[in-house]
Amino acid sequence: MCAVGPVTATVSEGLPVGFLAMLWLEREVVATLSPTLDDHQRSMIETYVDDSLRSMPEHLRVGVAAESILFGAWPRVQGALGRYDRRSMNARVERWKASRFDPVRQYVRLLHSLVLFAEHELTPAASR
Amino acid sequence: MTTPEATLDADVLVIGSGAGGAATAATLAAAGRDVTVVEEGPWIDPDALEPFSLEEMAAKYRHRGLAAALGNPAIAFAEGRCVGGSTEINSGLYHRLPAALAESWRHEYGIDDFSPETLDSYAQRIENELAVSRLPGAPPPSSALLERGATKLGWQAIEYPRVFRYDAAGRGVKQTMTRTLLPRAIEAGATVIPNCRVRRLLRRDGRVIGIRCHRTENGVAENLMIRAEHVFVCAGAIQTPALLQRSGIRGGVGSGLKVHPMIKIAARFPHPVDHGGVPMQVITEFGPNLSIGGSASRRGQVAMALADSSADYGDALDDWERVSVYYAAIRSEGRGRVMAVPGLRAPVVTYRLTEGDMSRLARGLVHLGEVLLASGATELYPSVADGPVVHNQHELAAWWDAVTRNRTNLMTVHLTSSVRMGEERSRTGADSFGRVWGFDNLRVSDASVVPDAPGVNPQGAIMAIAARNSDQFLAEG
Numbered sequence: 001m002c003a004v005g006p007v008t009a010t011v012s013e014g015l016p017v018g019f020l021a022m023l024w025l026e027r028e029v030v031a032t033l034s035p036t037l038d039d040h041q042r043s044m045i046e047t048y049v050d051d052s053l054r055s056m057p058e059h060l061r062v063g064v065a066a067e068s069i070l071f072g073a074w075p076r077v078q079g080a081l082g083r084y085d086r087r088s089m090n091a092r093v094e095r096w097k098a099s100r101f102d103p104v105r106q107y108v109r110l111l112h113s114l115v116l117f118a119e120h121e122l123t124p125a126a127s128r
Numbered sequence: 129m130t131t132p133e134a135t136l137d138a139d140v141l142v143i144g145s146g147a148g149g150a151a152t153a154a155t156l157a158a159a160g161r162d163v164t165v166v167e168e169g170p171w172i173d174p175d176a177l178e179p180f181s182l183e184e185m186a187a188k189y190r191h192r193g194l195a196a197a198l199g200n201p202a203i204a205f206a207e208g209r210c211v212g213g214s215t216e217i218n219s220g221l222y223h224r225l226p227a228a229l230a231e232s233w234r235h236e237y238g239i240d241d242f243s244p245e246t247l248d249s250y251a252q253r254i255e256n257e258l259a260v261s262r263l264p265g266a267p268p269p270s271s272a273l274l275e276r277g278a279t280k281l282g283w284q285a286i287e288y289p290r291v292f293r294y295d296a297a298g299r300g301v302k303q304t305m306t307r308t309l310l311p312r313a314i315e316a317g318a319t320v321i322p323n324c325r326v327r328r329l330l331r332r333d334g335r336v337i338g339i340r341c342h343r344t345e346n347g348v349a350e351n352l353m354i355r356a357e358h359v360f361v362c363a364g365a366i367q368t369p370a371l372l373q374r375s376g377i378r379g380g381v382g383s384g385l386k387v388h389p390m391i392k393i394a395a396r397f398p399h400p401v402d403h404g405g406v407p408m409q410v411i412t413e414f415g416p417n418l419s420i421g422g423s424a425s426r427r428g429q430v431a432m433a434l435a436d437s438s439a440d441y442g443d444a445l446d447d448w449e450r451v452s453v454y455y456a457a458i459r460s461e462g463r464g465r466v467m468a469v470p471g472l473r474a475p476v477v478t479y480r481l482t483e484g485d486m487s488r489l490a491r492g493l494v495h496l497g498e499v500l501l502a503s504g505a506t507e508l509y510p511s512v513a514d515g516p517v518v519h520n521q522h523e524l525a526a527w528w529d530a531v532t533r534n535r536t537n538l539m540t541v542h543l544t545s546s547v548r549m550g551e552e553r554s555r556t557g558a559d560s561f562g563r564v565w566g567f568d569n570l571r572v573s574d575a576s577v578v579p580d581a582p583g584v585n586p587q588g589a590i591m592a593i594a595a596r597n598s599d600q601f602l603a604e605g
Binding site (some may be wrong): 005058059060097113117 | 141181182186187191195196200201202223426427428429430431432435436438448469472473474475513514533534539
């Protein structure tokens with residue numbers, strides 16, 4: 001058996017997967033996309049989406065988080081002024097779904113896919 | 129809590145326990161070598177979780193299935209991360225490497241001892257070991273529908289064999305690596321260490337002398353060094369090049385990634401369709417550059433596929449038991465790259481589809497639509513944003529223009545060719561038997577060395593090549 005010698009310079013491993021928890025806008029979009037569920041069911045779905053986002057490769061999670069911060073800026077301002085409500089988010093999400101800008105559309109698509117999968121796998125009776 | 133670094137010794141160290149790693153470990157252990165297999169993911173009883181369920185994705189898929197190759201369009205992809213690798217999560221469909229492709233690659237990349245006859249002999253060995261077989265009875269409705277549509281159109285369709293063993297009642301059990309080659313390797317003396325992530329290879333003077341890894345067992349984390357005489361990296365087409373790059377090995381590593389991009393349709397039928405498995409009928413009329421088959425279609429997957437069309441799908445979703453998901457997959461002429469980036473644990477993956485690829489995907493979508501309508505489907509929802517829902521053959525023409533880079537949602541489960549093998553050093557990362565250029569004791573034996581996209585489910589080719597490379601290693605003494 002050989003002996004262990006000096007190690008050649010290598011790339012560091014960096015941040016662990018799971019470093020970015022769900023952000024405010026992401027919670028709002030999930031709530032908007034699952035309007036018919038009760039609080040318990042929505043909580044289960046939110047937990048699933050949160051776990052999934054934390055599991056993403058870091059560079060993809062950072063991209064999604066950046067979009068969440070960017071797209072969430074104006075609703076947050078509206079919230080600070082007391083003018084934010086869920087219905088306005090609903091209209092906003094519908095606009096994003098049909099956006100001609102692929103990153104915007106993909107942002108909603110990602111969250112929508114996660115919500116749909118969880119909704120129909122975790123709470124099949126509720127979504128009938 | 130992390131304990132101080134422990135040290136283990138091995139003669140042959142195999143990194144990864146999927147199709148390539150398990151075939152390597154079983155071959156070498158049976159020949160009497162001292163084999164240690166390290167696997168990043170956990171060992172999960174193959175009967176513990178329902179196939180394609182949310183629980184399975186959380187437990188066995190890397191990133192819970194949420195990975196994507198960056199590009200326009202991006203391509204979502206899935207990899208296994210558990211003992212047995214992707215063999216634990218795939219459909220079990222099996223196909224030998226097409227002879228024409230093997231012959232072509234042999235010349236293009238200068239691969240020694242890569243004749244179709246040689247590969248077939250290894251494939252036969254694997255098929256015997258895994259009980260590769262066809263369904264003993266009639267196919268399930270989701271599969272029979274494809275056959276019916278193909279027959280009506282006069283297209284060639286075949287039932288793919290699967291790595292399934294059937295009992296007298298016709299019940300099939302998928303012969304994953306945790307059921308087959310890994311237990312055989314252990315029986316022959318091999319050790320399998322799950323929950324063990326390899327951080328980097330340790331190198332000295334043109335040799336790899338071991339690995340540094342991080343193992344977690346029962347909540348206790350442990351840094352581990354494993355010294356080895358010989359190392360086989362079998363971590364798949366994404367993780368293998370990433371590990372090599374993290375270890376400072378970059379020549380011919382990570383470039384040339386190939387995938388089979390898949391475009392999908394959620395098809396609604398006038399009658400219920402089964403949702404438990406994946407259809408085994410594959411339409412080969414346009415192969416090997418375009419194949420058509422069925423996807424996992426649990427309720428959650430049906431919902432996601434319907435939503436991909438951005439049409440109003442509420443009524444179809446309420447009727448989900450009559451909806452099933454099908455795909456068209458192409459052999460892409462584009463290529464991608466895997467890059468280990470300092471500061472990131474997951475590698476960055478990119479993929480560039482050519483205009484020809486986009487055209488083939490549109491053609492694939494239209495052909496898939498044709499066969500589904502011929503099989504009796506009444507509504508087709510394509511995985512194309514704003515792609516119109518189609519009800520008859522005349523409406524299919526609208527899809528030719530709908531498949532654009534900004535509107536098409538793609539995914540893949542077949543990733544290959546990121547450390548190609550062959551004697552053409554400028555185009556490969558390893559020699560004809562997977563030995564990494566510049567190292568006499570470091571080999572790659574997984575999907576990475578397959579020189580190009582095979583156009584069929586790749587696990588058969590991966591296992592045959594891994595067995596072949598292992599025999600060569602043994603022959604070299």
